[in-house]
Amino acid sequence: MSNVGIVIVSHSRKVAEGAADMVRQMVGDAVPLAWTGGDVDGGLGTNVAGILEAIETAWSPAGVAILVDLGGAETNSEMAVEMLPEDRRARVLVCNAPVVEGAVIAATESSGGSSLAAVKRSAEEFYA
């Protein structure tokens, strides 16, 4: 059985990495996890290539849930999803949830073997 993968996208490498650390500490290694942060020059920002790579790293047949921080992270993540091969596109969802809390909740949900839709819903409902 494969669990839904989690991708964390922040404008800051440190925030993305720190959020990933929290996920690992709280839910262990049961969930494929990847993070990306910063623009292509290493400054604050997000970049499509980094997001595509993170999706690849966290890939699971059950799909991947992406957690993002501010607007550009969301726009770049949606762009990255559209650039995926067609058979993968529908199995990657961007969650409308706070990046740190959402990542932890999504990973917790995923670690129990939930579907991609359930993982997304849990992350989004927490602060709804």
Added chain:
Amino acid sequence: MSLDRVARERLVRALAASVIEHADELTSLDQAIGDGDHGLNMKRGFEAVLAALPGLADKSLPEMLKAIGMTLVMKVGGASGPLVGTFFMELGKALPGQPSRADLVAATEKAIEAVKARGRSEAGQKTLLDVLVPVHALLAGGGDAKAIAAEAVQAADRTTPMLAIRGRASFLGERSIGHMDPGSRSASLLIGAAIETLKFEVNT
């Protein structure tokens, strides 16, 4: 509108120069209401586009536009990368190799729709759509090159009193009023450069 290889390269260089030369201005506009990286981001993207010359201009016009769009998507970062990149990519998908003005009108409309979908935005929200939409209207309505170039500049100016609804500037709420939208300014610079270079014939 007939664009040979020389004209295509000239177009690419003019587009890149328009944002690279104004990078500091774009950055200071963005410092007022955004995160201050628009000039740097656009400069990085168009430097990557320039680095793809001369091979880039060997491509047909549609393929060249798609390649520019993809480079911007991958290099610009921020929300502008996907937005401006999508515009170029969709324009490339919709234009024939030797477009007429009617082709340009139709392709621009499709590209604008794609930008709206990508940003889940409409004109009136203090974004680049506030330049693209009125410029397209004038293009479709038969305006000449000079009028269209002037409209691009004026449309960017008209974003100054607008309230930002989308993007980082929307966090500022009413404090976004009184500053020109940086994305509108870069869009107007690109349009101005394209018109100046192409000097397209009104009735072709």
